[in-house]
Amino acid sequence: MRNINQKYFDILAKEYPTIQSICREIIHLKAILNLPKGTEHYISDLHGEYDAFKHLMNNCSGVIKEKTIFLFHNEMSYQEINDFCYLIYYPQKELKKSHEKIWYQQQILRIIRLSRYVTSKYTRTRVRRHIESEYADIIDELLHAQLDELDQQYVYHLQIIDSIIELGEQDDFIDILTKLIKYFAIDQLHILGDIYDRGKAPDKIIDALIKYQRVDIQWGNHDILWMGACIGQSACIITVVKNCIHYHNTDLLEKGYGIPLRQLMIAAMQKYAADKQALAMEKYCLDLQIKLERKLINKYPHLHMDYRLKYNHEELLSEEEIKILFDLKRSFMNSSRLKKHIQFLYQKGSLYLRTNHNLLLHGCIPLDENGQFYEHTCFGKKVKGKTYFDFVNEHIKKAFLYKDLESVDYLWYLWCGDKSPICGRRIVLDHKETETKDYYYHYIYQKEICEKILYEFHLYDEECMIINGHTPVRVKDGESPLQEHKKQVVIDGGFCIQNQKKTGVAGYTLISNSHGMRLKTHHIHEGAYTDCDTEYDSQIIYTRAHQELVKNTKNGEHIQEQIDDLKQLLKLRK
Incomplete structure (x- = not known):
């Protein structure tokens, strides 16, 4: 009888039936390992506030505006940048208005430039795979051509855009591109607990997450x-x-x-x-x-x-x-919709997550009065x-x-x-x-206690951190989400409207990319989230001396395992 290992390689052989297909996949995976790490966003304690969550996902916690400013600060006024970002966040609302042909030409060209910038750290194959549209070939060509205004290629691309407008397909085309930007602006989303209670629409949040998947x-x-x-x-x-x-x-x-x-x-x-x-x-x-x-x-x-x-x-x-x-x-x-939502929480959830140098948890590591792990x-x-x-x-x-x-x-x-x-x-x-709070909340101010906890979870690097939710940070009373020793950060800041009176802010997004980590503090937003963009304060937690690549991440470990398996399959074939 064949063992599990033999059965696994039989299945793998069906997926990669030839030596060339195996080699092609190994080359592809090795290339991915040497790309910059994708951007991760950490948020906590959403408590049913769907409008705030939806706006955060549309503007990617302000990252889209930052990238827009970086690309266009010499070409666009502050108001033009705001209008352009609003088009990215809510294309259906903006496209209901009447616009001239030249406006569409200008916006599509800008959206293509932003799309190219946002997707630059991903493989062409992955970007192409995500574009579920009859326009996939056209978008692929527009994104991956390096244009020169004196080049015939530029004229050729302008002709493509003009044809899209003449055929009345410009709104759909813009909608596809804006979704592409928002999809690749965040590579992975981490939610540190409490989607439910207080706010009115946790069900809508989970519906959105089920579609999002990452x-x-x-x-x-x-x-x-x-x-x-x-x-x-x-x-x-x-x-x-x-x-x-x-x-x-x-x-x-x-x-x-x-x-x-x-x-x-x-x-x-x-x-x-x-x-x-x-x-x-x-x-x-x-x-x-x-x-x-x-x-x-x-x-x-x-x-x-x-x-x-x-x-x-x-x-x-x-x-x-x-x-x-x-x-x-x-x-x-017997509620089928509740079952679907809770099954998703179960599949995507855990009590803690050890990932990319960080320990993610909602509450605490119970300690005793001496700061030792509580038995x-x-x-x-x-x-x-x-x-x-x-x-x-x-x-x-x-x-x-x-x-x-x-x-x-x-x-x-x-x-x-x-x-x-x-x-x-x-x-x-x-x-x-x-x-009465657990002793964890008293001892967490001490660097040695945080390091002891991190070591307990096999996290030893200098940049390792505990990332917490659960306890609202009372900024208005002088509290800080980040401990002075920078070994722990609490990102429960007030997505929940009821908590904003305690905290004085409207929540946090912790952002980790290939260059380092920073904390964005959301200002309290008056009125509908679609009226104007959310304002943020940004604090750098650390900057890496060398850019972090996919091979340095948890996902990189999984990819390396796939490469090792494919190499083993190659040996069996040869």
Whole structure:
């Protein structure tokens, strides 16, 4: 019987049937290794703010404007640059206006120049593969020709553009090119958790990410809460419902995911008749949440969650409450759109990511009072540091793949536990108290603690950093997202409108490219995001002495593995 290795090479041989096809792919992959590393963007805590997210993706956190200024600062006024960038961000809006032929000629020529600049660090094959249009050949030629205004090639290209305009295809052509620019301006998007809750449209964000694909997600506690609800964890379900009511987002459940709340509303209005509907429903949900959490606290004493409820409460659910919870559970588990979104979170997500010199996580690495890794008891084992994270990742997968009851219930702990790596805060449910944070948040100011954490995750280079979300940075109170020692940066800055009062800013984008890393601070934006461009402040974190190439990245490691496999296949063929 053939082993797995033999079967793998049989499959590879079908994909590359000749020696020439193998050699061609090796040459192609080696060329990719020596290209500059693509641009990575890191964002966090979107909390359902779809309009802000959409605008960020359209302007690529200001990168498109920067590249436009670099190319055209001697040719265009500041207003012309703004107008041109708006055309890139929202072509359908701008192209509704009436424009002369000369305007189209000028804009298409400029868009081609910008497209050529943005795609210059990618192979011609990859760029061509992305252009899903009958105009692929024409665009390929326009992008990869080096033009001289005195050359016949320039005249030839002008003729192509004139023909496009005469045939009335200029709007579609511009739309294709602007999508190309936005696609290649960001090579990889990292989201450090909390897509859900507070804002009205996390579902639209995930729809956009599903189309985008080049994304990884480090789960936040709000994401885990929805993941738990989707697979039927009752405490997670009622907490999701309560949060949606609190933030006036019941349309997300009822219209977005087809989860009816009518029976809960009727029961709440009967119990709390003196209150307005939303408040009555929120109170009713809190009653259910307390009962469900009390049961979990008693069931899993090793999680030490007694602090969560200060007072004694009636533990038994009434028949009516059981019926309401049963119906909600069935609705959550049967929502096809919710399943699709949570499955995407599961496929693209993890508790942490170690990539390209950085450790990405939402919350914290639990520490004890001495700054040592906290030893946590879960599923009968004592674990800490990286082992704790890997162990929890394994049980999140068990929850989804096998619906293991203890693993499913553990998602509730991850949502709100004080030693949960994605919460790390002690919050009392039934009494208003100041929350207590994990020791991680006290020790992270020390360079040696950050280095100890990075070493624990096998990150040893000088530029290695911890990149965090979860905790809003109160810039208006003098806090900084970047620690002085530059070993940790927190990029939860206020995408969520409710948090902007705390932070004084509208979020952050951390940008890493082949030349280094910088942090962009988004200014608070008044009015619709399509009215004008977002303003940013930019801070350089470090600049590389030598340009980083694909071969120095995690993706480069995967490509090198492919090359090694193809070389082995070549030996077998020869």
